[in-house]
Amino acid sequence: MAAVKVKDIFQEMDQWAPFETQMDFDNAGFLVGRGDQTVRKILVSLDITESVVDEAEQWGADLIVSHHPVIFHPVKRITDETPTGRTLLSLVESGISAICAHTNLDAAQGGVNVCLAQTLGLTGLEQLHQDGVDRNGQPYGVGRVGNLNWNNSPSPEEFAAYVKEKLQAAGVRFASGGKPVRRVAVGGGSCGSMLSDALAAGCDTFVTADVKYDQFLQAQALGITLMDAGHYATENVVCPKIVQYLALKFPGIPIQVSQTHREVYGCV
Numbered sequence: 001m002a003a004v005k006v007k008d009i010f011q012e013m014d015q016w017a018p019f020e021t022q023m024d025f026d027n028a029g030f031l032v033g034r035g036d037q038t039v040r041k042i043l044v045s046l047d048i049t050e051s052v053v054d055e056a057e058q059w060g061a062d063l064i065v066s067h068h069p070v071i072f073h074p075v076k077r078i079t080d081e082t083p084t085g086r087t088l089l090s091l092v093e094s095g096i097s098a099i100c101a102h103t104n105l106d107a108a109q110g111g112v113n114v115c116l117a118q119t120l121g122l123t124g125l126e127q128l129h130q131d132g133v134d135r136n137g138q139p140y141g142v143g144r145v146g147n148l149n150w151n152n153s154p155s156p157e158e159f160a161a162y163v164k165e166k167l168q169a170a171g172v173r174f175a176s177g178g179k180p181v182r183r184v185a186v187g188g189g190s191c192g193s194m195l196s197d198a199l200a201a202g203c204d205t206f207v208t209a210d211v212k213y214d215q216f217l218q219a220q221a222l223g224i225t226l227m228d229a230g231h232y233a234t235e236n237v238v239c240p241k242i243v244q245y246l247a248l249k250f251p252g253i254p255i256q257v258s259q260t261h262r263e264v265y266g267c268v
Contacts, residue, residue, distance in 0.1 A: 107131060185203040
């Protein structure tokens with residue numbers, strides 16, 4: 001069998017979550033390395049940090065596939081004086097390539113938001129917001145809506161505890177809308193601005209991250225429960241799915257989720 005190249009991995013990720021569907025501000029894609037480099041091991045991580053690169057090097061990975069772009073803002077210099085510079089230097093010096101699927105994977109079928117909804121046990125999934133149809137004829141857009149089919153609908157407080165447990169979150173901040181939880185919208189990462197979409201979809205609860213104070217106030221006034229389970233916890237759920245997808249496409253290559261990358265903060 002022919003050796004698998006970095007460009008082959010990129011093409012398969014592009015089939016799942018077409019990179020042209022990424023948002024205008026984003027920088028998803030094949031960001032570091034050589035396309036013809038042979039791939040023998042793949043490490044999957046939500047972020048590419050110095051410690052993740054160290055882990056990849058020690059494990060012998062040739063490629064890191066991440067969700068968040070290792071280069072997001074324009075880089076004017078690459079030196080060891082900044083965290084981004086040190087990370088990029090480590091990738092290049094170690095011969096490790098980087099493919100980053102960000103907002104395109106947020107919006108894709110089976111991507112971040114489907115993984116989040118399924119982890120929370122939601123059924124009858126629908127799109128929260130549709131941005132368009134990709135070249136494969138699949139609708140894409142950020143967020144999903146589903147039903148919580150429990151025998152007894154939980155209170156916002158009970159559901160918040162459930163969300164924390166299922167996502168292994170450091171904590172869950174929430175403003176209660178005062179209604180039992182039955183219809184839930186999810187938006188992995190910073191999706192607090194989609195509160196009106198969740199309300200229009202008939203949701204009594206919206207689970208997302210990076211919620212601002214005024215968004216909590218707005219949710220309370222509108223009578224919808226708004227939950228912030230953390231950026232890492234609401235998006236890291238996609239990493240096992242990336243492993244599963246690539247393992248199916250490239251069965252001869254060892255692929256695993258980073259064992260060192262964790263939630264960056266704790267709660268007391």
